[in-house]
Amino acid sequence: MIRIFDIAAKDLKEEFRTKQMLNSMVIFSLLVIVIFSISFGSILGSSENVEMIAPGVLWIAFIFAGSIGLSRSFVAELENGCLEALKLCPVSRSAIYTGKAIANIILMLIVEIVTIPLFVILFNYNLGGLLLPGLVIALGTIGFVCVGTLLSALTVNTRTREILLPVLLLPLVLPVLIPAVMATGSALSGASVGDISQELRLLLVYDVVFFLVGQLVFEYVIQD
Amino acid sequence: MSDKSLTGKVLPLVAAATMLLAIGMIFFYLPEMKGESGEVLDSSFRIFYFHMPIAITSYLAFAVVFVSSVLYLKNGNYKWDIISRSAAEVGVIFALLVLVTGSIWAKATWGWYWIWEPRLTTSLALFLVYVAYLLLRQAVDVPDKRARLAAVFGILGFVSVPLSFLSIRLWRSAHPLMFGEAASGSGGGLEGTSLQLTLLVNIIAFILLFAAIVSYKIGNENLEEEVSSLRSSFR
Numbered sequence: 001m002i003r004i005f006d007i008a009a010k011d012l013k014e015e016f017r018t019k020q021m022l023n024s025m026v027i028f029s030l031l032v033i034v035i036f037s038i039s040f041g042s043i044l045g046s047s048e049n050v051e052m053i054a055p056g057v058l059w060i061a062f063i064f065a066g067s068i069g070l071s072r073s074f075v076a077e078l079e080n081g082c083l084e085a086l087k088l089c090p091v092s093r094s095a096i097y098t099g100k101a102i103a104n105i106i107l108m109l110i111v112e113i114v115t116i117p118l119f120v121i122l123f124n125y126n127l128g129g130l131l132l133p134g135l136v137i138a139l140g141t142i143g144f145v146c147v148g149t150l151l152s153a154l155t156v157n158t159r160t161r162e163i164l165l166p167v168l169l170l171p172l173v174l175p176v177l178i179p180a181v182m183a184t185g186s187a188l189s190g191a192s193v194g195d196i197s198q199e200l201r202l203l204l205v206y207d208v209v210f211f212l213v214g215q216l217v218f219e220y221v222i223q224d
Numbered sequence: 225m226s227d228k229s230l231t232g233k234v235l236p237l238v239a240a241a242t243m244l245l246a247i248g249m250i251f252f253y254l255p256e257m258k259g260e261s262g263e264v265l266d267s268s269f270r271i272f273y274f275h276m277p278i279a280i281t282s283y284l285a286f287a288v289v290f291v292s293s294v295l296y297l298k299n300g301n302y303k304w305d306i307i308s309r310s311a312a313e314v315g316v317i318f319a320l321l322v323l324v325t326g327s328i329w330a331k332a333t334w335g336w337y338w339i340w341e342p343r344l345t346t347s348l349a350l351f352l353v354y355v356a357y358l359l360l361r362q363a364v365d366v367p368d369k370r371a372r373l374a375a376v377f378g379i380l381g382f383v384s385v386p387l388s389f390l391s392i393r394l395w396r397s398a399h400p401l402m403f404g405e406a407a408s409g410s411g412g413g414l415e416g417t418s419l420q421l422t423l424l425v426n427i428i429a430f431i432l433l434f435a436a437i438v439s440y441k442i443g444n445e446n447l448e449e450e451v452s453s454l455r456s457s458f459r
Contacts, residue, residue, distance in 0.1 A: 168360060171384075172381060
């Protein structure tokens with residue numbers, strides 16, 4: 001159990017030393033928001049329009065930034081044979097997966113925390129609350145990263161890994177994204193837990209399912 | 225050898241015969257559809273008897289991919305990889321046909337080909353997942369690794385099948401529900417022996433068609449393996 005956090009801490013320490021990935025994720029996510037704000041500029045006057053497109057714009061920014069981060073998640077391990085060393089560690093293979101996933105979740109949450117204020121400013125958004133949207137976004141992020149970490153390890157050995165990861169990842173995470181986008185919209189405009197209980201349940205189920213499946217099959221992904 | 229000729233000759237014949245019977249039933253056996261006030265409804269409803277069996281067959285195909293993926297990871301027998309590869313390819317075609325027949329029917333009844341609602345979205349997602357599966361297979365050169373990674377993706381991808389299947393029961397949806405009760409709105413609507421019998425024969429026909437195509441496909445893949453191993457032995 002402790003080992004899982006060691007692996008996550010190793011990844012985060014490595015990342016914070018250079019902040020290469022984190023910087024590009026944050027900037028990319030902000031750029032998506034800016035571009036949407038420019039291209040929808042004319043219809044952002046009415047708060048009704050903003051509320052309609054807001055959850056979609058937010059999740060597009062998160063997913064694009066997340067895909068960039070995930071695509072690098074295992075590339076760094078390939079350099080200098082780090083993946084071999086990681087596999088030699090006296091931990092189970094599923095602990096590597098969990099540790100990596102935790103590190104990726106934390107990175108994505110940081111990106112999201114930076115993105116949301118800019119989004120609020122550029123879209124003139126009136127936040128209805130912070131706790132519930134936070135919960136929805138966290139649940140969505142966990143599901144996205146659980147699939148993404150597995151696929152990042154899966155595509156790292158293929159010929160066209162940069163293109164292949166989003167192509168494989170996006171259709172698979174649609175079951176997470178549909179309830180996440182729906183619930184984010186309602187939660188941002190101040191709905192109660194009861195209003196979005198169905199979406200929350202679905203998100204929770206998919207998080208658990210994808211996490212468990214990831215645990216089970218990760219061993220086969222990094223096997224040689 | 226006898227077992228090979230059974231799947232090679234008998235199965236396609238049975239499938240073709242059942243298919244002819246099924247199509248015949250749709251056009252000549254089915255009574256005209258009547259609305260609630262007794263008026264004759266548009267015969268576009270007949271496409272339902274293709275649409276739903278094709279959808280069921282595509283779910284079945286992806287279940288085959290899932291099971292043979294699990295079996296491949298478990299015992300590493302290459303024949304499971306060939307089966308999941310074949311089932312996925314045929315399944316993608318069926319998933320595409322679900323979207324096509326559904327769109328044609330939607331144009332006739334709703335007036336447009338596509339709307340973004342849960343059933344349609346999840347069906348499209350299902351199709352895309354298995355297109356991605358085939359793309360993944362193309363991106364890996366080493367046969368061993370290809371089989372292993374594809375099996376992992378085949379397991380992961382199957383998660384979207386129950387979602388697609390249950391979506392009309394989970395969310396309020398424009399897509400009609402033919403059996404059972406929906407969470408909201410009305411369910412049911414398909415009563416009467418002749419209707420259910422036609423549907424049943426069609427489901428059997430499409431499953432037989434699927435089995436026949438997949439058995440051909442598996443035969444082809446086996447021949448291909450043989451050719452490539454012969455070729456490498458001459459090199």
